[in-house]
Amino acid sequence: MPPWLFVFLAALSIISALGVILQRNPVHSLLSLVLTLLTIAVLFMGLGAVVVGFLQAIVYAGAIMVLFLFVIWLLNLQVETRSVATGHLALKFFGAIAAATLVAELFAIVTRAPAGAGATAVPSGYGSIEQLASTLFSEYLVAFEVTSVLLLAAIVGAIAIARRPAGPVRPGARSA
């Protein structure tokens, strides 16, 4: 991946990530998050993980975020009118300090990684779907099967939690 492309994608992903947490309108936050996800998908492709990059675009940006969008519509979220400086101010203040400390620590750790490691040549066919499939279905077969059960459990759980409660409407309760 040429360096200028990496710098561009890195800047774009950081700007859109900041857009997620700083915007008032939840739909704008969601659009920023979709942009971040697609940028990271392109970064994946640049790092050789072509299939995983496309899967990120299909699954994450194309399905999970649409689910978020549906929930935002369902809850009819409006633009937030309260400023950030309300609520638990102490939490926010110390939270910001903690986040800054975390940034400093992570930077210190990861930039001391063994340098020059990015220049290794990868085996041919790296990131192709054949290699992904052969690794997935041989070494990680048990994890794969367990994940399918996990998805089934998640489907059943989500429906059970989000379903309207059956039974007579109690007086005074909000009619759902």
Next chain:
Amino acid sequence: MSSPPVPELIVGAIEAIVMLLVALGLAMMLLYFERKGSALIQDRIGANRANILGVGRRLGLPNFGLLNTFIADPVKMFTKEDFVPDGADKFVHALAPFLALFPVLATFVVIPFGDTIAVAGRSFNLQATNLNVAVLYMLSMIGVGVYGIALGGWSSNNRWSLLGAIRASAQMISYELALGLAIISVVMTYGTLDLQQMCHAQSGVWWGWLPRWGIFTQPLACIIFLTAGVAETKRIPFDLPEGESELVLGYSVEYSGGKQAAFMLTDLAEQALVSMLLTTFFLGGWQVPYLYHDGFHLPGGALIAIPALAVSILGVIAFLLKTVVLCLFLGMVRWTLPRFRYDQLMRLGWKGLLPLGLANVMVTALVIVMFGGTR
């Protein structure tokens, strides 16, 4: 990842532009079919009034409505006032039509419209980009295409366009699953995600006379893909998001001018895209029956020799012909069938096509394992 050398990039760019022009041309042809073809089906005359200074009428020529569709309608669309409804989210309202249009147009670049031809000593692959994961690219573009429509309907600050947007996005994500399963069966049959190799794999004949097209290997997948594709493009019988008798134009009702043209173009171009994908997966793409590199090998044993360049051009013509036939078929379906009710639509998607798709995948896998290799 190394980028290809510059001449290949230029050739690819030219092919991409050609593909886009073909897509837009097909969209205009579909628009013409909407006016005059629907009139033919409904036993009326259709558009036949636009003329330039009465030239055609004075010469006694019948008016086929060509000027109407190709000049008057686009001019009307692009010169209309572009209003943004009161209380709408301006940024998203402006972004949505182009967010809807971009994935559709971006998918055209991976569709092969011809074989690798050799002209003047260089070989050109008649496909704008040769992605070896083209099917994944196509699926990701279809997945991203939900956003433009959903946000267009939501940002209009209009209850009925929001309703159209919700219906549209629910329908699109439901039928994406069936589409994906049909494609998985096809991918399993050909063993590759590359569209050009899929077209190559559909050459040859069985028993001397039946072309090895995908529709004969995977008939059920073809039907599922056709249904899910029509549902993805939100055409009748799946056009409840637009619902002309209920929601007028559904998610695009608050748009006018160039943005409405973008939404209409999305609709028409997506029809052309589905036709092209059907052609590539199931009708052999640019393969002409009995045509090989050196000429026709007819079933009787006759051999008609044809120069290699003519063979390639025949392939391109065959691809366009198949696409146009499928587009007209989709147009005829649109003007003939009534609309699905919403619960019928969801039931068809989840309880009908999804189990059928899964069963198709399992049967395909079984056949591949039993007969050792792809048929």
Next chain:
Amino acid sequence: MVPTGYCMALSAAIFAIGVAGVLIRRNVIVMFMSIELMLNAVNLAFVALGRAAGSMDGQVIVFFVMTVAAAEAAVGLGIIIAIFRLHETINADEINMMRW
């Protein structure tokens, strides 16, 4: 070729932005989106390190993280809908029935 350290630094930055989002924003949906940001930062780290090691394990793990994130998003959003039905708010500061 981009050194792995730069990819990891980008991953750390996005992770930190996600953490800040969870701590600062009180809208539960935006907090959830910040959690997705953190998951994606970790995915990026996995892919970068997998490439540095030349093995496919990084990508397979990313595959699983994506699946688990999808499951978690579905259940989490179901919980948010249920909470909204009960409290009619999604501001995390106001959902305090269990506090003394």
